[in-house]
Amino acid sequence: MQVFVARQPIFDTRQRVVAYELLFRAGLENYFPAGTDGDLASLRVINNALSTFDFDKLVDGKKAYVNVTRRILCDALYAVLPANKTVIEILESVSADPETLAAVRAARAAGYQIALDDFVARPGLAPLVSLVHILKVDLLVTSPNERRRIRDDTRRQKLMLLAEKVESAAEFRDAAALGYTLFQGYFFQRPEIISREDIPPSKLTYARFLRELQAPELDFQGLERVIKHDLSLSVKLLKFLNSAAFGWRGRVTSLKHALVLLGERPFRKWASLIAVVGLTDDRPPELALVSLARARLAEQLCPLCGLGGRELDAFLIGLLSALDAMVGRPLPELLAEINVSADIDAAILRQDTPLGTLRALTVAYEAGAWADVTALAGKLRVPEDALPELARRAMEWASETLPL
Numbered sequence: 001m002q003v004f005v006a007r008q009p010i011f012d013t014r015q016r017v018v019a020y021e022l023l024f025r026a027g028l029e030n031y032f033p034a035g036t037d038g039d040l041a042s043l044r045v046i047n048n049a050l051s052t053f054d055f056d057k058l059v060d061g062k063k064a065y066v067n068v069t070r071r072i073l074c075d076a077l078y079a080v081l082p083a084n085k086t087v088i089e090i091l092e093s094v095s096a097d098p099e100t101l102a103a104v105r106a107a108r109a110a111g112y113q114i115a116l117d118d119f120v121a122r123p124g125l126a127p128l129v130s131l132v133h134i135l136k137v138d139l140l141v142t143s144p145n146e147r148r149r150i151r152d153d154t155r156r157q158k159l160m161l162l163a164e165k166v167e168s169a170a171e172f173r174d175a176a177a178l179g180y181t182l183f184q185g186y187f188f189q190r191p192e193i194i195s196r197e198d199i200p201p202s203k204l205t206y207a208r209f210l211r212e213l214q215a216p217e218l219d220f221q222g223l224e225r226v227i228k229h230d231l232s233l234s235v236k237l238l239k240f241l242n243s244a245a246f247g248w249r250g251r252v253t254s255l256k257h258a259l260v261l262l263g264e265r266p267f268r269k270w271a272s273l274i275a276v277v278g279l280t281d282d283r284p285p286e287l288a289l290v291s292l293a294r295a296r297l298a299e300q301l302c303p304l305c306g307l308g309g310r311e312l313d314a315f316l317i318g319l320l321s322a323l324d325a326m327v328g329r330p331l332p333e334l335l336a337e338i339n340v341s342a343d344i345d346a347a348i349l350r351q352d353t354p355l356g357t358l359r360a361l362t363v364a365y366e367a368g369a370w371a372d373v374t375a376l377a378g379k380l381r382v383p384e385d386a387l388p389e390l391a392r393r394a395m396e397w398a399s400e401t402l403p404l
Contacts, residue, residue: 005048006191007058010065010162011183013176019087021065021184022049022058023191038069038091043077050080054333058194063087065115070094074103083111087134092118096128104131115162121150133160134182140165144174151179203327205233206278211338213272218264223255223271237274265312276319277402279326285402287325290366292398293391294318297362300390305380307354316340317347317359354380365391 006023024041045066049055055064065087068078078088088107094100104114108131115134120142129135137150151161163175166185175183208226212219227234241252241262252258259267273292280288295318299311307314320340324331335345347355357379364372365387377384 004193005045005053005058006193008184008191009189011188013181013183015183015188017060017062018182019063019065020059021067021089021191023067025191025193038093039071042066042068042072046072046078046081053194054336055082056085059085063113065089067091067117070100073107074099076103076106078107078112079110087113087115089115089117089136090128090132092116092120094128096125101127101131104128118164119150120146121153129154129159130157134162135159136162136164136184137180138165139163139167139171139175139185144178147175147178147180203279203281206275207327207334207338209233210272210275210279213268213275214338214340216341218259218268220255220259227255233274233278236278237271240274241270269312269315272316272319273401276323276326279323283326287322289395289398289402291319291322291326292401293395294321294362294366296394296397297365297391298358300394301358301361301380301382304382304386305354305358307358310355313344313347313355314358317344317355318362320344321348321359321363351376 004025006025007020008023009017010019010021012018022045024045049058049064049066058064063085064081066078066081067089069091070093072078073088073090073094078086090104107114113134114132115136116129116132117136118138118141119129119135135150135154137147139147142150147163154161160182161178161180162182162184163171163180164184166172166175166183166187168187171185172183172187205226209223212222212226215222227237237255237258238252241258242248248261252261255271258271262270273295276291277288280291295315298314298318302308302311302314320335320338323334327334332349335348340348343353343355346353347359350356351360357376361373361376361380361382364376373387374384377387
C-alpha cells in the first residue's frame, strides 16, 4: 500500500531552508481532501513520519512543523515525535480554554516549540499567544497594516513571526522589512508529495523479528515480544524446527529450547529463513525459492573462496539480497530498518568486498550472465566448473526446505 505525505519548506530571511511543514495527503493529488477528519489527518502524518518514512531523512535533518488538533494536543499524542526536532503547530480552530493552555504548557515543558497557525487577533486568544514561540500569519487574508499591528502587539514577547502563503518576491521583501523572519509559500516552493510503499501489518512482525535477529547479542525477551503479536510466526517457527530435517529426538517447545539445541549462529540462520519466507507470503512462491537457493549457494561457496567461517554471513547476505522485491521498498532503507551489520550491508549493496563479490557471483549465475560469472569467479578464485553442481544442490535444498 502506498503511503503519502507532503512537505513544504520554511525559509529564513536568506532564503535558506530551516524546517519543513508535514502535511496530510491521501494520494498524489496535492491538496488536503475535503471532509477529512482533522484528528485522523494529524495522527496519520505523525504515524507515517515515524513508522513508514525515516523521520530525520524526511525533514533532511531539520525541524518538522506538524499540525495538531485540540485532541492531539490535549491527549499529547504528538509526544512520540522527537521534541528537539518538532514544532507543534496548533490549528487556528483551537480555542484558548484552560485544558488547552495546560496542554501547551506541558508541551513546552517537554521541550517542544509551539507555533500558532493562521494567526488573527481575536478576543480571548491572548493567553494562548503568550505561550507560543511562533506566529504564522497568512498573507492572503491579512493586510499590510494588520501584519504591522501583529508585529507591534507581539514585539515585547519576542515571538518569531512566520509569513505564510508568500506568493511573490514583493511579498517576501515587504514581510522581511516588517521584521518577519520565517517564510513559507508558493513563491519559494509548493508542497512536495513523497510516497513510499508501507510494510503491511501482516509483514511488519516478520520485519521486526528479522531486526531482532540482527542484534549483536540475541535478546530473547525482545524476540518473544515480537512473535506474541503474530501467533502464526511462532507456529511456523516451531513447526519448522520440529520438522524431519532436524531429526530431534524430542520436540522443540520454545525459542530458548531451540537455541540450546542449535547454538546461536544456526538459530539465527533458521529463524531468519522463517522471517524471510513470511515476508514473501503475498508474493510469487518463486521469490522465496530464489532467495533460499541464492543463500545456500553463497554458503556453499565460502570454503572455495577463502571465506571459511563466514558461512552464516554469506547465507544471510543471499537471503536478504532480494528483500526489496519481497517488501516493495528500496533495499538501502530496508537494511537500515532491520539494522544489519556494516559488512553485511556493504556486501548486499556493493561488490567491493569479498562477501559482496560472492553475492554478485550468485546473482550473476542465477541470471545467466556468463561473462560476469567468469569474471567474478576468477576474482574469487572459485573453479567455474564447480558452479553448476553447487547451484543444482542449492536449488534442490531450497525446494526441500521451503514447504514449512
